[in-house]
Amino acid sequence: MAVIDRRQQVLKAATKSFSLFGYKATTMDQVAKIANVGKGTIYTFFTNKEQLFDEILRDVTLEMKSIAEREIKRDKPFFDNLHRVLDALLDFRSEHELFIKLSQENREVGTPQAQEGLDKIENVVLEYLEREVEFAIRQGEIKPCDPKIISMVMFRLYIVLTAVLNKTHKPLSKEEIKTYFHLFLAEGLAL
Amino acid sequence: MAVIDRRQQVLKAATKSFSLFGYKATTMDQVAKIANVGKGTIYTFFTNKEQLFDEILRDVTLEMKSIAEREIKRDKPFFDNLHRVLDALLDFRSEHELFIKLSQENREVGTPQAQEGLDKIENVVLEYLEREVEFAIRQGEIKPCDPKIISMVMFRLYIVLTAVLNKTHKPLSKEEIKTYFHLFLAEGLAL
DNA sequence: AAGTGACCGGATTAGTAAAATGGTCAAAAG
DNA sequence: CTTTTGACCATTTTACTAATCCGGTCACTT
Incomplete structure (x- = not known):
């Protein structure tokens, strides 16, 4: 799977979660889960x-x-x-x-x-x-x-x-x- | 002191306190103090x-x-x-x-x-x-x-x-x- | 090399004891 | 007797602490 794709996946998952649950109630574990990605992966694209x-x-x-x-x-x-x-x-x-x-x-x-x-x-x-x-x-x-x-x-x-x-x-x-x-x-x- | 006056005093004191400190930070003790009135007196004019x-x-x-x-x-x-x-x-x-x-x-x-x-x-x-x-x-x-x-x-x-x-x-x-x-x-x- | 999840420390929450506050009323004042 | 009062009570809020959670890291797997 291309790098750009994984980044996009994370972005999409995070957008969904932020829109659905708000900032606070969105956990990085959850984003990782929705994006079907290990939590660490998120941090290769985004600093925090x-x-x-x-x-x-x-x-x-x-x-x-x-x-x-x-x-x-x-x-x-x-x-x-x-x-x-x-x-x-x-x-x-x-x-x-x-x-x-x-x-x-x-x-x-x-x-x-x-x-x-x-x-x-x-x-x-x-x-x-x-x-x-x-x-x-x-x-x-x-x-x-x-x-x-x-x-x-x-x-x-x-x-x-x-x-x-x-x-x-x-x-x-x-x-x-x-x-x-x-x-x-x-x-x-x-x- | 007339009853109407005391009621008015309480009303004035409470208005001041609510305007200055808001609802929560206004205590009935404080209103009584500002109005120069016993706390119980407030409750003869107002139920709560x-x-x-x-x-x-x-x-x-x-x-x-x-x-x-x-x-x-x-x-x-x-x-x-x-x-x-x-x-x-x-x-x-x-x-x-x-x-x-x-x-x-x-x-x-x-x-x-x-x-x-x-x-x-x-x-x-x-x-x-x-x-x-x-x-x-x-x-x-x-x-x-x-x-x-x-x-x-x-x-x-x-x-x-x-x-x-x-x-x-x-x-x-x-x-x-x-x-x-x-x-x-x-x-x-x-x- | 890229991806992962167990792990760490700081932050948040849950639980609890102490303090504060709304409201009452027996007694004092008038 | 009527009016006023503040000590008192029950409940809520706050301050404190222990337990949990979560953001972020990194040694290990793929």
């Missing part, structure tokens, strides 16, 4: 548990970026791009699973690594959003305002519509999420 | 710690409602009212202190009563917002859309602008908060 976690986080954010980049057409309007990226992102349940599990772990157990992981993902998304917003402002597509604030609000709005709302409300469909996103960010509520 | 906490939460939300009602003029536009209520609410630091302390306690220690308290406040605000939004929709002042979602987004937007943002950004002024509130809810970002 945190670094393995980091690597997965990096993969997740890279995947998200790649999804975004695939959808963004520089010649299309900002909100057009935003909607297409949102659409594509909403289909990627695997990214969300890890995100949701870490949120839960952070809430219920308060594992520092879960919080750090969430912050890392959030930062990548925010940085990315910020750049796009800056570009849109330069293009004169949206009003000139602080990109940091805009991207923060966009991110939180996304969380509210996809996750928070589900506690008191039936989950929104992809279409509804896009509609509300557009309503707040592009049109405003006023008639 | 939770009920005392509830009473304070009720007072806080009543105060918020009263602030809101004072500012709302039924003949003025919705966003006009919204801004004036926001303005008045942002001045009420005492309400915010308890809210912020409970948020912190919930995050750091996870005291269930802190979470419940926050939920109670949130629910009161959401119900109130929902009614106002419904009214504005009937008046044809804002677009017809689900009031539950609108009020939830409004509430979270408020939290983001007043609290969450402060971790990565310098706190916004009252004027800035109002501007961004208007930008997202009334105008939208698009040019």
Whole structure:
């Protein structure tokens, strides 16, 4: 079996375990078992548990970026791009699973690594959003305002519509999420 | 000393302690001491710690409602009212202190009563917002859309602008908060 | 050379005794 | 007699310790 394969196996097993049980409840023995690999093997590819976690986080954010980049057409309007990226992102349940599990772990157990992981993902998304917003402002597509604030609000709005709302409300469909996103960010509520 | 006074003393002392130390770290002995009252006296007015906490939460939300009602003029536009209520609410630091302390306690220690308290406040605000939004929709002042979602987004937007943002950004002024509130809810970002 | 799992030491958990706290009530104060 | 009080009780929380678990290593197997 190729070296690259074993590494990939470990990565896949660890992703599964982190998404299913969270950071703390994922043991290296368990990862080894799921990956059908001796525990020592893991340590030939990754220096320790945190670094393995980091690597997965990096993969997740890279995947998200790649999804975004695939959808963004520089010649299309900002909100057009935003909607297409949102659409594509909403289909990627695997990214969300890890995100949701870490949120839960952070809430219920308060594992520092879960919080750090969430912050890392959030930062990548925010940085990315910020750049796009800056570009849109330069293009004169949206009003000139602080990109940091805009991207923060966009991110939180996304969380509210996809996750928070589900506690008191039936989950929104992809279409509804896009509609509300557009309503707040592009049109405003006023008639 | 009048009975009503002693009750008020206890209420004031407890509010102070809950705002300063949170729910868990507030002991009944301490409340009695701050209120200059025997511990037993507290139990002549309140059945137990939770009920005392509830009473304070009720007072806080009543105060918020009263602030809101004072500012709302039924003949003025919705966003006009919204801004004036926001303005008045942002001045009420005492309400915010308890809210912020409970948020912190919930995050750091996870005291269930802190979470419940926050939920109670949130629910009161959401119900109130929902009614106002419904009214504005009937008046044809804002677009017809689900009031539950609108009020939830409004509430979270408020939290983001007043609290969450402060971790990565310098706190916004009252004027800035109002501007961004208007930008997202009334105008939208698009040019 | 690559892969493994028994093994090690530090970290976490379970178990328990001691301390703290919510709530009561007999007695003191008014 | 009514109101107030703080010592007291039962339960919860905390501090401490022993037992277990888990991340990481490495001598041994394949």
